[in-house]
Amino acid sequence: MASSGRRVASVTYREEARALIAQVDDATANRLLQGALDLHVHSGPSTMPRQVDHFQAVEEAAAAGMRGILFKDHHYSVAPFIPLMDRVLGHHNVAMFSGLVLNNSTGGLNPFVVDAQLKQGAKLIWMPTAQSANHIRSSSRKQRLVSNVKLKPSPGLTVVDSYGEILDVVKEILDSIAEFDAILSSGHLHVWEIWKLFAEAKKRGVKRLLVNHxxxxxxxxxxxxxxxxxxxALIEQSACLYVDSRFNVFSPRELKEHILAAGVAHSSIGSDLGQVDNPTPVEGMRQAIKLCIALGFSEDDVRTMVRDNPATIVGLQVA
Known part of the structure; x- marks a missing residue:
């Protein structure tokens, strides 16, 4: 019954989102997309079905006047390919970034892999996502990360030992992130783990902290x-959880509450899109912008969340 209730609520939330999105004209949203950055793009190739590949994601971002995108895949890093992509796509003037998710499929909590990726240009290191112990526990009865390839069962990863202390290998990873002034993301860890992790990270000189959804x-x-x-920390809200998406699980009112809990000055919006049967990343950002305007956020608020704060955390000058 509870599961059925959640599905009904999600449909209702999508209807609410559609109605509010329709209140804001395309011209307003398109204007606010100028110079925006999407730091949560799930383009392909991937183990999961993707609506757009990395090249298409860049081309669509360029057509919308966006300034940059960051590619995220749960099972490999796009970072080593950025120089090649820049050679082919650089004329679009879209800054491209990527990084490494520390799942078992990429080496897990391995400081040697992190070191190599940072030296190949990785801008962001995500803690474990789909293969974190918290994600596995939390999604045991509901799996949204549907893959077209069945991966081997994975042991759950955690950043703490049995006493709740940060693992030594994680401390080594944090030192590397600090050395390269890269971004540390919470991944899909439990909030309790994230508090422990971020406190240790700050102590070790990590300056760029990001919490996803x-x-x-x-x-x-x-x-x-x-x-x-x-x-x-910069608190990133995933557009896919609020807009007209099959991943919608929150009401428009909750989007406003989630943003205001952090404050606009500490918030950003990433699409978290690229999956099939969903809006494209650019369309998801456009819908999120419209939704924020309809919810009463000012155009300056929206620019802060989709342009200025994402630019700052990736080390770009705020336009």
Missing amino acids: PMYGLHFTYDDIKEMAEFG
Whole structure:
């Protein structure tokens, strides 16, 4: 019954989102897309079905006037391919970034892999996502990361030992992230793990902290979001969870609450899109912009979240 109730709520939320999105004209959204960055693009190739490949993602971003995108795949890093892509796609003037997700499929919590990837240009290191212990526990009865390739069962990864202390290999990884001034993402760890991780990271000199979709699967409270933002992390909301997407699980009202918990100054929006049967990353960003305007956020608020804050965390000058 509870599962059925969630499905009904999700359909209702999508209808609410559609209605609010329709209130804002395309010209407004397109204007606010100029110079925007999407730091959560799931283009292909991938183990999972993708609607657009990396080249198409760049081309569509360029057509929308966006400034940059960051490619994320749960099972490999796009970072080593960025120089080749830049040679082919550089004329679009879209900054391209990627990084490494520390799942078992990429080496897990392996400081040697992290070191090599950072030296190949990785801009962001995500903690484990689909193969984190928290993700495996949280999604045991609902799996949204549907793959067209059945991967081997994976042991759950955690960044802490049995006493709740940060593992030595993770400390070594944090030192490398600090050395390269890269971004550290929470991945899909539990909020308790993230607090421990980010405290250790800051102590070791990591300056760029990012939390992805805190209210989905990470077990954040509103107080956690507020305090994490005050701690210095950028809080990224995933558009796919709020717009006209098959991943929609939150109401428009909750989007506003989730943003305000951190504050606009500490918030960003990434599409978290690229999957089949969903809006494209650019269309997801466009819908999220419209939804924010319809919810009462100002155009300056939206620019802060989709342009300025993402630019700052990847090390670009704010336009």
